Amino acid sequence: MAKALRLCYLVIFFTFYSAAISGYWAFGSQVSSNVLESLMPDSGPSLAPTWLLGLAVVFVLLQLLAIGLVYSQVAYEIMEKNSADSTQGMFSKRNLIPRIILRTLYMIFCGFMAAMLPFFGDIVAVVVAIGFIPLDFILPLLLYNMEIRPSRGKPIYWMNLSIMVIFTIVGIIGAVSSVRKLVIDANQFKLFSNNVID
Secondary structure, eight states, X not given: OHHXXXXXXXXXXXXXXXXXXXXXXXHGGGOOSSHHHHHSOSSSOOSSOHHHHHHHHHHHHHHHHHHHHHHHHXXXXXXXXXXXXXXXXXXXXHHHHHHHHHHXXXXXXXXXXXXXXXXXXXXXXXXXXXXXXXXXXXXXXXXXXXXXXXXXXXXXXXXXXXXXXXXXXXXXXXXXXXXXXXXXXXGGOOTTOSSOOO
16 A cells, blocks of 8 residues: 555656646746646647647546546445345346446536536636545545554654645645635636636
């Protein structure tokens, strides 16, 4: 688990933080919440090769697919708890058809909500700040310190504690700023609009 945790933080640092830091470095405060939009302006040529932008889009889709699969499992579990027959196999006709129908309806609902809410980025920012930051960066380290109980003299204890404190502050700042942006953008909200609010 410790090796997996280190690998996760290493990958997160080099993928997410390098994109965030370099995007802000290149475009300043005018950077879009989606860095790819800054690289593909509405007027003028794109600021990166087409093949590189295409590869980045493919990687974003793969990452979204993985995240969607992981975080949707809770919804699937809740939906399928009452529709499944535990006496039959997971891939039996009795269990497979309701699973396919429920998951398809769930994905249609999610797609409909994303199309209906072009200000989805503002909502996602609030959810990430309030939900995902504590879940991904604070809770695992807290549980590690509670379960493994490294002594206060070990560097791992202080490293975990400092990461928890830093990301608690980041989460609070993110929650306040994302709620502020949601309130500021509220007068531009129109359902099913083609104009996505950044």
